[in-house]
Amino acid sequence: xxxxxxxxxxxxxxxxxxxxxxxxxxxxxxxxxxxxxxxxxxxxxxxxxxxxxxxxxxxxxxxxxxxxxxxxxxxxxxxxxxxxxxxxxxxxxxxxxxxxxxxxxxx
Amino acid sequence: xxxxxxxxxxxxxxxxxxxxxxxxxxxxxxxxxxxxxxxxxxxxxxxxxxxxxxxxxxxxxxxxxxxxxxxxxxxxxxxxxxxxxxxxxxxxxxxxxxxxxxxxxxxxxxxxxxxxxxxxxx
Numbered sequence: 001x002x003x004x005x006x007x008x009x010x011x012x013x014x015x016x017x018x019x020x021x022x023x024x025x026x027x028x029x030x031x032x033x034x035x036x037x038x039x040x041x042x043x044x045x046x047x048x049x050x051x052x053x054x055x056x057x058x059x060x061x062x063x064x065x066x067x068x069x070x071x072x073x074x075x076x077x078x079x080x081x082x083x084x085x086x087x088x089x090x091x092x093x094x095x096x097x098x099x100x101x102x103x104x105x106x107x
Numbered sequence: 108x109x110x111x112x113x114x115x116x117x118x119x120x121x122x123x124x125x126x127x128x129x130x131x132x133x134x135x136x137x138x139x140x141x142x143x144x145x146x147x148x149x150x151x152x153x154x155x156x157x158x159x160x161x162x163x164x165x166x167x168x169x170x171x172x173x174x175x176x177x178x179x180x181x182x183x184x185x186x187x188x189x190x191x192x193x194x195x196x197x198x199x200x201x202x203x204x205x206x207x208x209x210x211x212x213x214x215x216x217x218x219x220x221x222x223x224x225x226x227x228x229x
Contacts, residue, residue, distance in 0.1 A: 043219035095168040
């Protein structure tokens with residue numbers, strides 16, 4: 001199975017901050033990497049697919065980069081509604097594994 | 108609009124089975140795979156498997172082999188997840204999600220059900 005490791009596991013940030021979350025795959029996965037946002041008691045919501053494609057309706061402050069084994073999600077200017085947990089997911093090969101999550105909290 | 112609506116919460120005893128439904132609407136059910144993902148309380152997301160609603164073919168994570176069944180009823184646009192021999196570690200919220208293909212073989216989950224809480228307790 002492909003292991004996905006996110007860092008950090010949690011972070012504290014202020015509104016307006018630039019935030020970057022990284023995701024590392026245990027083997028090369030090309031750009032078969034998606035990012036999701038999950039708020040408490042809600043289903044996850046896709047933000048970025050194929051490493052860098054912004055899902056329709058998602059604000060442009062979210063962006064994704066990377067290929068191979070190293071990926072990142074950046075929020076250019078953190079907004080109050082962005083405080084949530086973020087997950088990366090690889091869909092290169094089954095089982096389609098998720099990272100352990102990064103919780104973004106208010107400083 | 109696309110919707111995936113799941114069945115209600117379940118309380119089961121260890122060793123029992125649970126069957127969760129995922130009723131879809133707003134698109135052609137047989138066009139996109141349905142995936143199942145679970146989340147234990149306070150934990151991360153765990154992919155369980157996918158099913159092709161057109162053929163009924165499915166693929167599961169190794170850890171669930173022998174205990175999981177994914178089926179569908181195309182007449183009512185509904186997918187089902189059945190998990191047997193339940194143990195305490197299976198207590199979780201179970202989500203169904205539609206998988207959209209993008210850029211070759213990549214897929215991502217664009218629509219999700221609201222989740223079904225499965226509690227396992229004697």
